[in-house]
Amino acid sequence: MPSWGNILKRIEAGEMEKAPPHVAALKLYAGKLTVLEPGRIRYDWPVDPSFLNPVAVFGGYLATLADQTCSFALMTMLKDDQNFTTVDLQMHFFRPVTEG
Numbered sequence: 001m002p003s004w005g006n007i008l009k010r011i012e013a014g015e016m017e018k019a020p021p022h023v024a025a026l027k028l029y030a031g032k033l034t035v036l037e038p039g040r041i042r043y044d045w046p047v048d049p050s051f052l053n054p055v056a057v058f059g060g061y062l063a064t065l066a067d068q069t070c071s072f073a074l075m076t077m078l079k080d081d082q083n084f085t086t087v088d089l090q091m092h093f094f095r096p097v098t099e100g
Contacts, residue, residue, distance in 0.1 A: 002080070003080050004075040004076070004078050004080060005075075005080075007075060008033070008036060008072065008075055008076065011029060011033050011072070012033045012036060014029075023068075026061070026064060027048060028064070028065070028068050030045060030046065030048065031043050031044050031045035031046065032044050033072070036076065037076065038076050038077060039073060039076055039077050040073060040076070041069065041072045041073045041076065043068075043069050043072060045065060046100075047097065047098070047099050047100055052098075055096070055098060056096030056097055056098050057096070057097040057098070059091065059093055062091065062093070062097060063089060063091045066089075066091065067086055067089055070086075071084070071086075
């Protein structure tokens with residue numbers, strides 16, 4: 001079973017050499033973990049032009065980033081013998097993400 005605290009420390013330090021292939025391919029650790037508190041995180045991602053569709057970030061990628069961010073927050077609350085998975089994910093978009 002993974003140590004959630006160790007995983008978050010590696011993410012915070014930018015040491016993700018053991019990231020799963022899908023995480024590396026989607027550049028899910030391309031940002032910076034700036035807040036790490038119990039039940040609360042902040043992870044800032046730069047907008048990657050390769051994920052624009054054609055002028056806004058592809059909605060599926062935004063959903064993936066949201067899911068990943070929620071996972072980070074959950075990791076701050078779990079014991080190492082606990083695990084998790086996404087059961088339901090719904091997204092509503094109010095305006096396009098184009099930069100930032």
